[in-house]
Amino acid sequence: MSADVAARRGIPDASVARLPGYLQALTNLAERGISSVSSEELAAAAGVSSAKLRKDLSHLGSYGVRGVGYEVDRLAYEISTALGLTQDWPVAIVGMGNLGRALAAYSGFATRGFNVVALLDHDDSLVGTSVGKRRVRPMADLDALVREDRLAIGVIATPADSAQDVADRLVAAGVRSILNFAPCVLDVPVDVMVRKVDMSTELQILAFHEQRRTGELDLAEQSVVGEVAL
Amino acid sequence: MSADVAARRGIPDASVARLPGYLQALTNLAERGISSVSSEELAAAAGVSSAKLRKDLSHLGSYGVRGVGYEVDRLAYEISTALGLTQDWPVAIVGMGNLGRALAAYSGFATRGFNVVALLDHDDSLVGTSVGKRRVRPMADLDALVREDRLAIGVIATPADSAQDVADRLVAAGVRSILNFAPCVLDVPVDVMVRKVDMSTELQILAFHEQRRTGELDLAEQSVVGEVAL
DNA sequence: ATCTGTGAAGTCCTTCACAGCC
DNA sequence: GGCTGTGAAGGACTTCACAGAT
Numbered sequence: 001m002s003a004d005v006a007a008r009r010g011i012p013d014a015s016v017a018r019l020p021g022y023l024q025a026l027t028n029l030a031e032r033g034i035s036s037v038s039s040e041e042l043a044a045a046a047g048v049s050s051a052k053l054r055k056d057l058s059h060l061g062s063y064g065v066r067g068v069g070y071e072v073d074r075l076a077y078e079i080s081t082a083l084g085l086t087q088d089w090p091v092a093i094v095g096m097g098n099l100g101r102a103l104a105a106y107s108g109f110a111t112r113g114f115n116v117v118a119l120l121d122h123d124d125s126l127v128g129t130s131v132g133k134r135r136v137r138p139m140a141d142l143d144a145l146v147r148e149d150r151l152a153i154g155v156i157a158t159p160a161d162s163a164q165d166v167a168d169r170l171v172a173a174g175v176r177s178i179l180n181f182a183p184c185v186l187d188v189p190v191d192v193m194v195r196k197v198d199m200s201t202e203l204q205i206l207a208f209h210e211q212r213r214t215g216e217l218d219l220a221e222q223s224v225v226g227e228v229a230l
Numbered sequence: 231m232s233a234d235v236a237a238r239r240g241i242p243d244a245s246v247a248r249l250p251g252y253l254q255a256l257t258n259l260a261e262r263g264i265s266s267v268s269s270e271e272l273a274a275a276a277g278v279s280s281a282k283l284r285k286d287l288s289h290l291g292s293y294g295v296r297g298v299g300y301e302v303d304r305l306a307y308e309i310s311t312a313l314g315l316t317q318d319w320p321v322a323i324v325g326m327g328n329l330g331r332a333l334a335a336y337s338g339f340a341t342r343g344f345n346v347v348a349l350l351d352h353d354d355s356l357v358g359t360s361v362g363k364r365r366v367r368p369m370a371d372l373d374a375l376v377r378e379d380r381l382a383i384g385v386i387a388t389p390a391d392s393a394q395d396v397a398d399r400l401v402a403a404g405v406r407s408i409l410n411f412a413p414c415v416l417d418v419p420v421d422v423m424v425r426k427v428d429m430s431t432e433l434q435i436l437a438f439h440e441q442r443r444t445g446e447l448d449l450a451e452q453s454v455v456g457e458v459a460l
Numbered sequence: 461a462t463c464t465g466t467g468a469a470g471t472c473c474t475t476c477a478c479a480g481c482c
Numbered sequence: 483g484g485c486t487g488t489g490a491a492g493g494a495c496t497t498c499a500c501a502g503a504t
Binding site: 285287296297 | 462
């Protein structure tokens with residue numbers, strides 16, 4: 001039983017963050033008709049080390065066979081279960097600007113355990129218009145969505161100015177998981193989980209490494225110059 | 231001098247990843263006319279602990295005043311310098327589907343040190359069409375972009391099937407920093423840096439925590455039922 | 461008196477390396 | 483022989499708590 005508790009409660013955050021990658025790699029393997037895989041192969045497909053992969057999987061239980069490897073379908077099922085993807089999670093996207101419309105059109109949701117039940121916008125002139133096959137609904141529908149559609153996850157795709165207001169409304173309606181695409185920090189109660197996606201941040205991290213690389217080349221050139229001067 | 235080396239080389243990855251958030255918070259403060267800030271206040275604005283903030287900033291140098299705090303403009307400048315944002319980095323976006331077009335329209339690039347110099351697509355029927363004020367260019371333009379525009383960063387916004395091919399072309403043209411929005415692992419040389427943004431992964435992480443929460447409620451209900459039964 | 465900058469301690473995560481099992 | 487699962491070692495990051503500066 002203590003092992004069970006460990007398997008259910010004790011998965012480190014860093015491991016959880018990698019499980020979707022393993023699941024995706026397993027799905028690819030399954031599509032290519034491969035039914036068995038070693039930790040070395042799966043790790044390569046997911047872009048991690050095999051030791052890390054095995055340690056991560058050990059937190060879920062013992063689903064491999066020593067001397068053989070893992071059965072692809074079985075492992076995919078176990079990871080799906082651990083992530084809670086055996087059920088479909090209802091998702092609402094708030095903010096129908098360029099990004100919101102791109103997200104609404106993204107086909108990856110349905111295939112990965114999510115169901116976009118509503119597109120919302122604060123702007124009355126957008127409400128009622130169509131995005132793909134869906135109609136844009138007003139923010140006032142949030143309460144009903146949580147009650148009737150068991151809406152659990154909200155995606156914020158608004159500009160930064162509106163994001164906190166949208167978050168407040170989501171929380172008030174009972175949503176406790178938020179994916180935030182707006183470039184700002186959200187203030188929410190402790191029991192609400194927020195994850196942030198920010199492409200400017202990612203580009204700035206890349207810029208840091210680019211600059212460091214360039215700086216090193218400059219230093220190398222300088223030292224060559226120095227040697228010539230001597 | 232050894233302090234200089236530490237400041238240039240030794241910034242931990244975890245710190246670098248938070249610097250953009252500090253920069254954003256500082257920009258907000260500056261816009262609101264605030265010229266001085268304590269580590270406690272800035273940390274709250276950026277959503278981290280003050281100890282973490284101070285430790286992060288200590289890797290850049292000593293730009294605060296004990297007993298007083300940090301000057302907003304000065305600190306923003308120092309962080310910009312550390313991140314390499316005193317110059318504008320030329321960026322190309324590859325893949326003009328829904329996501330690529332949303333990225334092309336995103337105004338946050340220009341204001342944060344980046345310059346979108348080209349929109350590219352592999353599909354000949356898209357090449358030549360306009361996205362915003364820009365014309366979509368063919369992949370064959372990549373070499374010229376790297377040579378003439380000093381293109382340094384490539385953004386991949388294609389479907390997963392094409393992403394590896396696009397990455398190969400970017401690398402062949404000399405791009406060594408890639409931001410990948412496609413849900414797949416890219417195989418690149420070790421000196422090429424890839425960062426990945428994947429909304430499905432983020433949603434799955436949220437689902438894990440939602441499920442864990444629900445699971446706990448179920449257990450709580452069970453134990454209540456148990457007590458009632460006893 | 462106040463707030464920064466930082467060694468030291470503590471926590472979390474990764475890697476190693478091998479026992480255990482097929 | 484080959485591969486998984488895992489304690490133990492190692493490394494990275496965070497938090498503590500206080501010396502040092504104004």
